[in-house]
Amino acid sequence: MSAVTIINMPLVYQEKMKQLEHKLQVKEENIIVLKTENAILHLKLAECMTQTLKSNEGYAQISEIYNQKKNVHQIISDTLIQVSLAMQGLKLNLGLLRSFVVDHLENIQNRLKEQFQLLLNNAKIIQHSNQRLQGMTEKVLMLERSLREVNEKYNTEKERRKIMHNNLIELKGNIRVHCRIRPCLPINRQKLLNQQESSTVVTFALDDETVSLKCKRPGQPAVDKIFHFERVFKPNESQSAVFEEVRPLITSVLDGYNVCIMAYGQTGSGKTYTMMGPHSECERENHTELGIIPRAAEELFRLILEKPEESHSVEVSILEVYNNDLYDLLAYDSHAGLCLKRDIVIGKDGKSYVPSLTHKHAAYIEDVLDLVKKGLQLRVKHSTLIHANSSRSHLVVTLTVTTSAKSGETVDTFNSQKHKPIKTKLQLVDLAGSECVGMSGVQGVALREASFINRSLSALSDVLGALAEHRTHIPYRNSKLTHLLQDSIGGDAKLLVMLCISPCQKFTTETLQTLGFGTRACQVSRVPVKNMKHTLKMHY
Ligand code: ADP
Ligand code: MG
Numbered sequence: 001m002s003a004v005t006i007i008n009m010p011l012v013y014q015e016k017m018k019q020l021e022h023k024l025q026v027k028e029e030n031i032i033v034l035k036t037e038n039a040i041l042h043l044k045l046a047e048c049m050t051q052t053l054k055s056n057e058g059y060a061q062i063s064e065i066y067n068q069k070k071n072v073h074q075i076i077s078d079t080l081i082q083v084s085l086a087m088q089g090l091k092l093n094l095g096l097l098r099s100f101v102v103d104h105l106e107n108i109q110n111r112l113k114e115q116f117q118l119l120l121n122n123a124k125i126i127q128h129s130n131q132r133l134q135g136m137t138e139k140v141l142m143l144e145r146s147l148r149e150v151n152e153k154y155n156t157e158k159e160r161r162k163i164m165h166n167n168l169i170e171l172k173g174n175i176r177v178h179c180r181i182r183p184c185l186p187i188n189r190q191k192l193l194n195q196q197e198s199s200t201v202v203t204f205a206l207d208d209e210t211v212s213l214k215c216k217r218p219g220q221p222a223v224d225k226i227f228h229f230e231r232v233f234k235p236n237e238s239q240s241a242v243f244e245e246v247r248p249l250i251t252s253v254l255d256g257y258n259v260c261i262m263a264y265g266q267t268g269s270g271k272t273y274t275m276m277g278p279h280s281e282c283e284r285e286n287h288t289e290l291g292i293i294p295r296a297a298e299e300l301f302r303l304i305l306e307k308p309e310e311s312h313s314v315e316v317s318i319l320e321v322y323n324n325d326l327y328d329l330l331a332y333d334s335h336a337g338l339c340l341k342r343d344i345v346i347g348k349d350g351k352s353y354v355p356s357l358t359h360k361h362a363a364y365i366e367d368v369l370d371l372v373k374k375g376l377q378l379r380v381k382h383s384t385l386i387h388a389n390s391s392r393s394h395l396v397v398t399l400t401v402t403t404s405a406k407s408g409e410t411v412d413t414f415n416s417q418k419h420k421p422i423k424t425k426l427q428l429v430d431l432a433g434s435e436c437v438g439m440s441g442v443q444g445v446a447l448r449e450a451s452f453i454n455r456s457l458s459a460l461s462d463v464l465g466a467l468a469e470h471r472t473h474i475p476y477r478n479s480k481l482t483h484l485l486q487d488s489i490g491g492d493a494k495l496l497v498m499l500c501i502s503p504c505q506k507f508t509t510e511t512l513q514t515l516g517f518g519t520r521a522c523q524v525s526r527v528p529v530k531n532m533k534h535t536l537k538m539h540y
Pocket of ligand 1: 500
């Protein structure tokens with residue numbers, strides 16, 4: 001409003017105008033202030049909004065956390081529900097289990113009670129049995145004691161019987177007769193021997209001293225023939241069992257006795273097996289199969305080692321008696337392709353000798369075995385030339401032991417009675433087959449062989465017969481065999497006759513003949529055996 005207009009207005013209005021203008025001015029100032037404040041507030045608002053935005057993000061996170069927490073709570077509460085449900089189920093099962101266990105336990109308890117009762121009853125029974133057992137043990141102990149006493153008595157008696165038997169044998173002149181029954185042969189062996197035997201067994205060992213032979217003739221009842229010998233070997237008895245009975249005789253050789261061991265029996269009865277062992281070289285490699293000859297040689301060398309106070313020398317000679325001729329199996333004539341023939345002569349002392357007989361020195365057991373092996377090979381070589389079958393000849397292996405005192409005085413002189421060397425002989429004889437060869441139908445070489453074997457073996461039997469009957473004349477010289485073995489059969493040697501027999505029915509006649517020969521040998525009574533060490537007499 002212009003100043004003119006104001007001057008024209010009443011005062012009152014003017015006043016009022018002024019007031020109003022003032023008020024307006026104030027108001028405008030207020031508005032400015034308010035605008036400023038508003039601007040400030042806007043700024044603050046903007047700030048606040050920024051902060052609010054920020055706090056909104058935090059809120060979102062918090063709400064997310066809150067939501068997660070809510071979820072976790074949910075899961076926990078779900079889990080709690082499940083757990084409580086499972087617990088309820090478990091409680092139920094536990095209740096069931098408890099009642100089952102209680103039932104079961106009751107059951108077991110009842111059964112245990114029953115078992116316990118049973119156990120008690122059994123314990124009573126055992127106690128009762130124990131008492132009876134104790135009684136029986138005492139009885140058994142008593143029986144054992146008396147059995148031991150009886151055994152001791154039996155052993156003493158056996159020992160006494162053995163001593164008496166030995167004395168008797170010494171008085172009889174020390175002829176021992178053993179009998180060995182061989183087993184039935186397997187077919188392949190029978191073929192090799194050109195024999196066929198049925199499995200009908202008629203010969204048995206009743207005990208270790210008795211042989212029984214069932215004889216059956218057509219139209220007649222069977223008869224059991226009984227024979228007694230010092231020792232009877234059953235078919236299953238081993239080579240070592242046989243040698244155990246022979247062993248003491250080897251001791252005798254070093255004790256100063258002459259010893260002769262001869263195998264008698266038909267072809268195929270086991271003479272060579274008993275004396276040497278199996279035929280083939282490789283079978284003989286098996287030590288358990290070795291026969292008397294290698295075992296005796298081994299024992300001899302073993303005993304020699306046990307006597308270091310004496311000096312011993314061993315010599316080997318091997319003779320074959322074929323068709324009443326003597327062949328030196330250690331002297332081979334390569335030109336003639338034969339072993340050299342030898343003769344027997346009677347020395348001044350009335351004893352028989354074989355001059356120029358080859359004696360090979362043996363320092364060790366192996367030397368003996370080599371010489372015997374060589375001798376046997378020559379026998380085979382020689383046999384193919386002069387006879388077809390080695391069982392058609394007698395084989396005599398002699399081990400001569402010269403014993404002298406170790407003082408060095410081994411001079412071979414009769415003047416010095418002290419320390420004079422002593423010679424003792426161990427003769428090991430594998431006789432020719434004793435089968436009764438029928439002369440009809442046999443011709444040529446076979447007939448000649450058969451008649452010589454028959455003659456030599458009957459000469460052996462005649463010598464035994466003459467000795468048994470104490471005849472003044474003993475027909476030693478009827479054959480080279482008996483002549484050669486004169487010292488051993490009738491002289492001062494210990495003689496062991498090993499009868500070899502087959503158990504089969506087919507060979508009843510031959511077995512009877514062999515057992516008859518053995519019985520005859522048992523009846524021989526000779527002068528007591530002479531001990532070379534005591535008589536101090538030279539042999540050979
Ligand atoms: P021999 O010499 O009397 O003619 P052998 O000793 O040659 O008889 O024996 C004939 C066969 O019987 C051989 O094959 C041998 O191995 C076997 N034989 C003999 N005796 C026995 C035995 N006691 N144990 C096993 N086999 C044996
Ligand atoms: Mg033979």
